[in-house]
Amino acid sequence: xxxxxxxxxxxxxxxxxxxxxxxxxxxxxxxxxxxxxxxxxxxxxxxxxxxxxxxxxxxxxxxxxxxxxxxxxxxxxxxxxxxxxxxxxxxxxxxxxxxxxxxxxxxxxxxxxxxxxxxxxxxxxxxxxxxxxxxxxxxxxxxxxxxxxxxxxxxxxxxxxxxxxxxxxxxxxxxxxxxxxxxxxxxxxxxxxxxxxxxxxxxxxxxxxxxxxxxxxxxxxxxxxxxxxxxxxx
Amino acid sequence: xxxxxxxxxxxxxxxxxxxxxxxxxxxxxxxxxxxxxxxxxxxxxxxxxxxxxxxxxxxxxxxxxxxxxxxxxxxxxxxxxxxxxxxxxxxxxxxxxxxxxxxxxxxxxxxxxxxxxxxxxxxxxxxxxxxxxxxxxxxxxxxxxxxxxxxxxxxxxxxxxxxxxxxxxxxxx
Amino acid sequence: xxxxxxxxxxxxxxxxxxxxxxxxxxxxxxxxxxxxxxxxxxxxxxxxxxxxxxxxxxxxxxxxxxxxxxxxxxxxxxxxxxxxxxxxxxxxxxxxxxxxxxxxxxxxxxxxxxxxxxxxxxxxxxxxxxxxxxxxxxxxxxxxxxxxxxxxxxxxxxxxxxxxxxxxxxxxxxxxxxxxxxxxxxxxxxxxxxxxxxxxxxxxxxxxxxxxxxxxxxxxxxxxxxxxxxxxxxxxxxxxxxxxxxxxxxxxxxxxxxxxxxxxxxxxxxxxxxxxxxxxxxxxxxxxxxxxxxxxxxxxxxxxxxxxxxxxxxxxxxxxxxxxxxxxxxxxxxxxxxxxxxxxxxxxxxxxxxxxxxxxxxxxxxxxxxxxxxxxxxxxxxxxxxxxxxxxxxxxxxxxxxxxxxxxxxxxxxxxxxxxxxxxxxxxxxxxxxxxxxxxxx
Ligand SMILES: Nc1ncnc2c1ncn2[C@@H]1O[C@H](COP(=O)(O)OP(=O)(O)OP(=O)(O)O)[C@@H](O)[C@H]1O
Ligand SMILES: [Mg+2]
Numbered sequence: 045x046x047x048x049x050x051x052x053x054x055x056x057x058x059x060x061x062x063x064x065x066x067x068x069x070x071x072x073x074x075x076x077x078x079x080x081x082x083x084x085x086x087x088x089x090x091x092x093x094x095x096x097x098x099x100x101x102x103x104x105x106x107x108x109x110x111x112x113x114x115x116x117x118x119x120x121x122x123x124x125x126x127x128x129x130x131x132x133x134x135x136x137x138x139x140x141x142x143x144x145x146x147x148x149x150x151x152x153x154x155x156x157x158x159x160x161x162x163x164x165x166x167x168x169x170x171x172x173x174x175x176x177x178x179x180x181x182x183x184x185x186x187x188x189x190x191x192x193x194x195x196x197x198x199x200x201x202x203x204x205x206x207x208x209x210x211x212x213x214x215x216x217x218x219x220x221x222x223x224x225x226x227x228x229x230x231x232x233x234x235x236x237x238x239x240x241x242x243x244x245x246x247x248x249x250x251x252x253x254x255x256x257x258x259x260x261x262x263x264x265x266x267x268x269x270x271x272x273x274x275x276x277x278x
Numbered sequence: 279x280x281x282x283x284x285x286x287x288x289x290x291x292x293x294x295x296x297x298x299x300x301x302x303x304x305x306x307x308x309x310x311x312x313x314x315x316x317x318x319x320x321x322x323x324x325x326x327x328x329x330x331x332x333x334x335x336x337x338x339x340x341x342x343x344x345x346x347x348x349x350x351x352x353x354x355x356x357x358x359x360x361x362x363x364x365x366x367x368x369x370x371x372x373x374x375x376x377x378x379x380x381x382x383x384x385x386x387x388x389x390x391x392x393x394x395x396x397x398x399x400x401x402x403x404x405x406x407x408x409x410x411x412x413x414x415x416x417x418x419x420x421x422x423x424x425x426x427x428x429x430x431x432x433x434x435x436x437x438x439x440x441x442x443x444x445x446x447x448x449x450x451x
Numbered sequence: 452x453x454x455x456x457x458x459x460x461x462x463x464x465x466x467x468x469x470x471x472x473x474x475x476x477x478x479x480x481x482x483x484x485x486x487x488x489x490x491x492x493x494x495x496x497x498x499x500x501x502x503x504x505x506x507x508x509x510x511x512x513x514x515x516x517x518x519x520x521x522x523x524x525x526x527x528x529x530x531x532x533x534x535x536x537x538x539x540x541x542x543x544x545x546x547x548x549x550x551x552x553x554x555x556x557x558x559x560x561x562x563x564x565x566x567x568x569x570x571x572x573x574x575x576x577x578x579x580x581x582x583x584x585x586x587x588x589x590x591x592x593x594x595x596x597x598x599x600x601x602x603x604x605x606x607x608x609x610x611x612x613x614x615x616x617x618x619x620x621x622x623x624x625x626x627x628x629x630x631x632x633x634x635x636x637x638x639x640x641x642x643x644x645x646x647x648x649x650x651x652x653x654x655x656x657x658x659x660x661x662x663x664x665x666x667x668x669x670x671x672x673x674x675x676x677x678x679x680x681x682x683x684x685x686x687x688x689x690x691x692x693x694x695x696x697x698x699x700x701x702x703x704x705x706x707x708x709x710x711x712x713x714x715x716x717x718x719x720x721x722x723x724x725x726x727x728x729x730x731x732x733x734x735x736x737x738x739x740x741x742x743x744x745x746x747x748x749x750x751x752x753x754x755x756x757x758x759x760x761x762x763x764x765x766x767x768x769x770x771x772x773x774x775x776x777x778x779x780x781x782x783x784x785x786x787x788x789x790x791x792x793x794x795x796x797x798x799x800x801x802x803x804x805x806x807x808x809x810x811x812x813x814x815x816x817x818x819x820x821x822x823x824x825x826x827x828x829x830x831x832x833x834x835x836x837x838x839x840x841x842x843x844x845x846x847x848x849x850x851x852x853x854x855x856x857x858x859x860x861x862x863x864x865x866x867x868x869x870x871x872x873x874x875x876x877x878x879x880x881x882x883x884x885x886x887x888x889x890x891x892x893x
Pocket of ligand 2: 091
């Protein structure tokens, strides 16, 4: 695939090592606006590391990640933090909500940091909780929620700032099949409705099938980036 | 007996003529191959011969003449019996996919590349079914699709494991 | 091979052991000083005063109980720090104990281990208290007597009390260890809420106030110090008991009104876990009380005493002030330890928060707010109560209250300063906690 100008996020030649362990060796990826890409691959192939590099949480040892044409490594730490807050959403497997804050406060938090007044932030957060059908949990703390409920709240928090792209690392990994499916449905539908792109790390084929495109990572590099056309030519 | 049993199941909703049966069947099992009319009528004939269904009436609205079938008591009993019986776990080992992979292994062909491409094809199928599934309103349809999805998923996992195994052991002979 | 107790202690972490040794040593030294004060002769008070040149409130048999109480109260912040030190690494300990119990250790074994983990360093610390007391006697006894009034008696030591004190401190250490052991082995109740604290201890404060008022009408002779001491004890205990409730209330209030994210997080944290913050704040309040009394006292001395005699009062007062400030440092340390602990416990959530675009400075701000929210009001209240209460009890000139006001300012700025320093000190742990590595599922 060539570098199309409308790519919202691109990564080229991304290398990342932790001590002696080489997690990524030249991974590359492009994400179009609003599309849903699944990153799959065996355990330890570097999926999470790649996602963290794409989301500007980790900085690669070498290689370039750009968002809307801006190199992430050219931004300062604070600028990158602001970019993550306003343009990216992040959903993890579990344990991402502030345990002391209620669902409503967890979702309102990014907006408050964006400088929104608290009543506004709370109103927007309430809307998202309603949309994800967890409004009844608004004043519940994460410790008192089931895994599926907490994931919905986490999805609300990721989407409340209307990000351009949402990164999800095994978002259903800690849930049973049915609960996981519901959470995944909600995530895919909500990102589609807000026209946000979704980058989905998973080792579950059924989760991968919810994406429009699959990218397989093996030993830190992309193996095949099929666009999913039936019967791809060899 | 399996298509017959399925048709008995569809008829359990109420009397219907052949065309309706076909449509109801196809809606209920979207992942299955659509039924051919000949198949429907041949099966109905067999069921009638065995006394499991009976002709209720012959209607002629605007179109051609149509016979409406209904379950007999014996048919209801046969359906109940079929639903109570367990099924033989499928003979999956004879699958074309498995045969091809093992042959590739023995002839030294690049099974890794084959499996990679096969994965893309499988995932495409899963993607289509997943889309269909999220559009489906009826729970029965979703459950039927789930079954197919689960099998494709199992295939994919087997392919993945096979790749890992081949990569680790070299070409096992 | 190492002896088993040493292995156990080292497994629990050197930092934790060192803190336990330090705090128990200070506690036992302070108690030894208090005991030697208590053993000063009653009859020949004047002669011992002459001989040792003791600081007047200590040399005077009438005011001595108050002085002893003050020394004993000085151990409170130290014990708080001990308590906090014992909690250090509780997540890791829980995991270790779970692994051990899977390997076949019984709950009793584990409790014994926990008792050794804390008890062994506590015994060492209690013993170290003896040389520390000797050092204090040298510096604040013999040396100080040459310049001003001595704060530590030199003619008598703690005598047979020594054994009782050493045994008590060591036993306290073992007890604290056992308790932490049952906490760590408890299957449930990790991070569980014990319910919001209730304001009942306010009754003790009230009783203390009543005692003070009733005592004021009676004889004001130096011998009848029992009433003020009882009042001080009641108020102190009441305040310590009330502090978690106050911390909880402050948290709820702050969170409800918060406009900034940091304040919201700080308030809710206090609400979720008010007890450690409350205890620390109570100790800060006690220090505030001491400094408040001291401020009025010094103000009075400056206003009324002949410059020639001032040093007799001011040098001991300065030493008490230094002790109070050291206590603030101890408390700040205990807050820091607690903060490190909670941060480490919620590593994953912290890292996730930063990954979603919350800068770590927001988290530092939340930490700072959390500390200030409880300690500053209590420090100010304690300091105000100390200066007003002492002035009222003893009946001082209005000029002395200027000293009280100065004490108030000093307390506030020292508390604020140590909170700032503390949060800066624990920043490396915070930065480690928000490392993206903590987002991994392993
Ligand atoms: N912070 C870290 N410190 C040390 N090694 C790390 C760190 N992060 C990742 N690694 C190593 O990098 C490699 C890739 O890890 P990564 O978590 O990206 O894999 P993954 O594909 O997400 O695996 P999984 O499916 O198990 O989540 C692994 O070998 C892992 O041990
Ligand atoms: Mg991973």
